[in-house]
Amino acid sequence: MLSAMEGGGGAILPVKSQDFITPKEQQYETAPDNLKAGQHLRSPAQLSPARIKRPRNVLVDADPMEYSQPSQSCERSNMNPPSTSSAGEEYGGPRKLVRTRQPSPPCARNVFVDGPEDSSDLSKIPRRPPFVSRYRQEYREMTILGQGNFSKVFRVRSKFDGMEYAMKRSFRAVTSDVEAKQWQQEAMALAAVGSHPNIVRYYSSWTEQQGDGQLFYILMEKCDVSLGTKQSLGARSFKEAELLEILRQVAEALQHLHARGIVHMDVKPDNIYTTEQGVFKLGDFGLATCRSCRPDVALEEGDSRYIPQEVLNDDFRALDRADMFMLGASLYELATGTHLPSGGSTYQEIRQGKLMLMPTFTSQFQKMIKWLMAPTPAERPTPARVLASSLLSKRPARDGAKENYGALPLQPAH
Numbered sequence: 001m002l003s004a005m006e007g008g009g010g011a012i013l014p015v016k017s018q019d020f021i022t023p024k025e026q027q028y029e030t031a032p033d034n035l036k037a038g039q040h041l042r043s044p045a046q047l048s049p050a051r052i053k054r055p056r057n058v059l060v061d062a063d064p065m066e067y068s069q070p071s072q073s074c075e076r077s078n079m080n081p082p083s084t085s086s087a088g089e090e091y092g093g094p095r096k097l098v099r100t101r102q103p104s105p106p107c108a109r110n111v112f113v114d115g116p117e118d119s120s121d122l123s124k125i126p127r128r129p130p131f132v133s134r135y136r137q138e139y140r141e142m143t144i145l146g147q148g149n150f151s152k153v154f155r156v157r158s159k160f161d162g163m164e165y166a167m168k169r170s171f172r173a174v175t176s177d178v179e180a181k182q183w184q185q186e187a188m189a190l191a192a193v194g195s196h197p198n199i200v201r202y203y204s205s206w207t208e209q210q211g212d213g214q215l216f217y218i219l220m221e222k223c224d225v226s227l228g229t230k231q232s233l234g235a236r237s238f239k240e241a242e243l244l245e246i247l248r249q250v251a252e253a254l255q256h257l258h259a260r261g262i263v264h265m266d267v268k269p270d271n272i273y274t275t276e277q278g279v280f281k282l283g284d285f286g287l288a289t290c291r292s293c294r295p296d297v298a299l300e301e302g303d304s305r306y307i308p309q310e311v312l313n314d315d316f317r318a319l320d321r322a323d324m325f326m327l328g329a330s331l332y333e334l335a336t337g338t339h340l341p342s343g344g345s346t347y348q349e350i351r352q353g354k355l356m357l358m359p360t361f362t363s364q365f366q367k368m369i370k371w372l373m374a375p376t377p378a379e380r381p382t383p384a385r386v387l388a389s390s391l392l393s394k395r396p397a398r399d400g401a402k403e404n405y406g407a408l409p410l411q412p413a414h
Helices: 084-090 134-138 179-194 227-233 240-259 318-337 345-351 363-372 383-388
Strands: 002-005 012-014 139-146 151-160 164-170 202-210 213-220 272-274 279-284
Touching: 012 202, 134 202, 134 213, 139 164, 179 202, 179 213, 213 345, 227 272, 227 318, 240 279, 240 318, 240 363, 363 383
Parallel strands: none
Antiparallel strands: 002 012, 139 151, 151 164, 164 213, 202 213, 272 279
């Protein structure tokens, strides 16, 4: 407010000047209360204005960020905002916000358990968007534990809980549906197996986009070393007492599997792991399949050095007994200290039940090996009969072997 002097009377008259600082849409007109005609106020502090906001032209389709100031359309004596209907009518009618709920993506149906029929199509399974790696964000890669033709296993540490795990990752991005189905089937088998002290524990699995394919990840329990690695290093020989403990614990693992309608189909020293506590665990379910040979579950043969003759002849009627043959072949290899042949006359003799003598082992142990590797599936024992045999019944079970474990493992939240 500027002031000027009039003539000679010295009266001070208010002179209005244009406000160039306040935005135009936020300027207010002042209407003093009880102001008589010709009366002027000397001090702005004596003013008691009734603020009337100048209407501003608001476009319906205008950018909301352009008018980001809070509304001042209410009088100071009444701070209640105008109703939605009146405000909507003022600007051309109410505007309704239409909210649509996106349907949840279909879940893959686990072929190893009974459940509601859902999608098993890999193209409909939700996938992680590109450039967002859960593996890199949540885990620190320590060292490599093993490597195969299609995958690598790393020792990783979780950035959240600080614990170490074994991470199985596809060697390269999977582009074929057949290979992707194998990875998915392995994860399903591990999830359906549940928790058992003699089976490598499963925690989680997921995929990540890479180029035109997907990288597959399976998070599992970290074990120390496999029996195959111990044998190849030649650090120590296996005594009968240790082989009997391997027989007991792997038989308990197979009993747990077969009771759930799952067969391993790749039992061998490379897939039997040990821990610092002396516990043996069966792992690597890449070839696991259903015991009943369902048409929607793939069936592939494992290492030919341990496979029985009937499987080589495409006879899949007793796949659970094939697991028992592979267990016997693994113990036979560890006892003799020599790798089993993959062909030739010795290969055929082993499948005919003609095994070499093992003078450093008891006859009862050698009879158990011949029983497990009988030529016909019907002659081989079940895991329950092995555990009830006199060879193992006289030996006390290890602590924790008979604990009650749940149907499914606990999975860390991610």
